[in-house]
Amino acid sequence: MKCHRCGGTMVFEKFYGVCDEFFGWRCIFCGEIVDQVILENRLEHHR
Numbered sequence: 001m002k003c004h005r006c007g008g009t010m011v012f013e014k015f016y017g018v019c020d021e022f023f024g025w026r027c028i029f030c031g032e033i034v035d036q037v038i039l040e041n042r043l044e045h046h047r
């Protein structure tokens, strides 16, 4: 998994949201966070 902003390495992490927790990818270089919802939105955008 590469960061779409800087091309850096992304790590799979657990995040804590407002009312529940979720898993997503975080870029260790620029801090970009991509979660499942964002990924799905992006995939739909490509269609």
Ligand SMILES: [Zn+2]
Pocket (backbone or CB within 6 Å): 003, 004, 005, 006, 007, 008, 027, 028, 029, 030, 031, 032
């Ligand atoms: Zn990045």
